[in-house]
Amino acid sequence: MKLLTFRTEKGWKTGVKTERGVLGIPDSIESIAERGETALRELAAEVERALRAGTQLLPEKELTLGPCVPRPEKILCIGLNYRKHAEESNMPIPEYPILFNKFDNALAGSGEPVPIPREARQVDYEAELAIVIGRTARHVKREEAMDYIFGYCAANDLSARDLQFRTNQWLLGKCCDGFCPLGPYLVTRDEVEDPHALGIRSYVNGELRQNSTTGDMIFRCDELVSYISRYMTLRPGDVILTGTPEGVIMGYPEEKRVWLEDGDEVTVEIDGLGRLTNRLVREA
Template sequence: MKLVSYRRDGKPGFGAVAGEAVVDLSARLPGVADLASLVADAAALAQARQIVAGSSGDCPLAQVELAPVIPRPGKIICVGINYVAHAAEAGRTVGEYPVIFQRYAQTMVAHGAPLIRPAVSGHFDFEAELAVVIGKGGAHIAPENAMQHVAGYTCFNDASVRDWQFHTHQYGMGKNFRGTGALGPWLVTADEIPDYRELTVQGLLNGESMQKGKLSDLAFDIPALIAYVSRALDWQPGDILATGTPSGIGFKRQPPVFLQPGDTFEVVIPGVGTLSNPVVNEEA
């Protein structure tokens, strides 16, 4: 299934994409609060599959306003330097442990919504990534059991404010400007992706390919990342794990390429979807 969060007639809802239409699951599953609750509930998820199989949709997809797939994730865990080629272009080496940083939910926008180029910086860069949505929470998860905790996959743009990222050794500030991260357009449930390692992720700027990588090239794979984080923090349903970006980022190009107002950046992951966002200037 392709699951979405959205607003329709000013009200939040969630559902499944059926062709060019949306099946309104929030109306049919009144005991389920939101998409994070749905992916955590195996019985409700099975019921949702039956509903979707018997429905052609309740309204056109074009008539809903998409939200970030999980509008308010408890945590967004991001991984840096997780492709060997990206580590090389950044002048880094892959270490013994993954590079972990965090994003705040309030920085996220949906598919189609504008990414906001900050007023205080012209160094606004792109990062195309595959994101994992957690369905089953837990702590101290063994790597061999980690994929049982995956609800599905979506596209992520970890757009970064590079000069602010490198103000200090802790570069989280440059990853947490308002309106700089994009997540969507939908969650593809894990059963639709037999082996995530066969996926590719590509970043396109105004239609031109800037980044491309294979998920099989991750230095730390998804089970390792889920297990590592779970030693410190309990995963919760609806949490997001962003797996890292391949080489080709803008600020390491010669000359550097940064996002400008009027640009459109797309994250393309065949089998998962295409996340597309225009770029606008922040209003001072």
């Protein structure tokens, strides 16, 4: 099942994508994730009734999409989690997952403009597979960890490199407003046969920049959920960005780096999860 959020006059609303359009539903993404398979069975029955009754559905192209998980308690990110990306960054393969975080101010929906901070001059893209947690997880064994995942979505871990490396803490360059586009869909786990065998790509103004597979991950999804749950409680709706493959601007030779600028359009595409597109707009 593909879930999304969209803007209405009364605020954000949850929708289910169908072949005929989007069916609006009253539940929040987080409550659906928490109720898991029970909620999905109820939603599937609701969608079937609506289609059978000829209920008027919403044309997706006319909707203003929001981040597919609009209110996560935590947004956790994994650095240097693809072998070839670590190599292009001239950094050693990590012995343990490298964790940092973003906040909900960084969330953006597909199609939403993302502001470039006034001081930032080295803005980069990072196509990423994101995990969405479906069950409260604490001290989860690796062999059981996949059962705690509700679904997956595409993410763009936008990064202002000059701010990121201003100090030895990465947070400033990662947490700017809109620097975590998420979506367009939250795709439930049952529709993703193997999250470690997905093509993952990014484009800038239509030009292919990253073209890899999630099979190049150093720490796989089950290992990440298990590892993180040893130190903090993961809750339904929490989001884990699992790292980016090679091909980011920072990995280019210095003389060939052309950083993202005002008007650039960045698209992240992951097999089965859709295309997440945002345009960068320089702050006045």
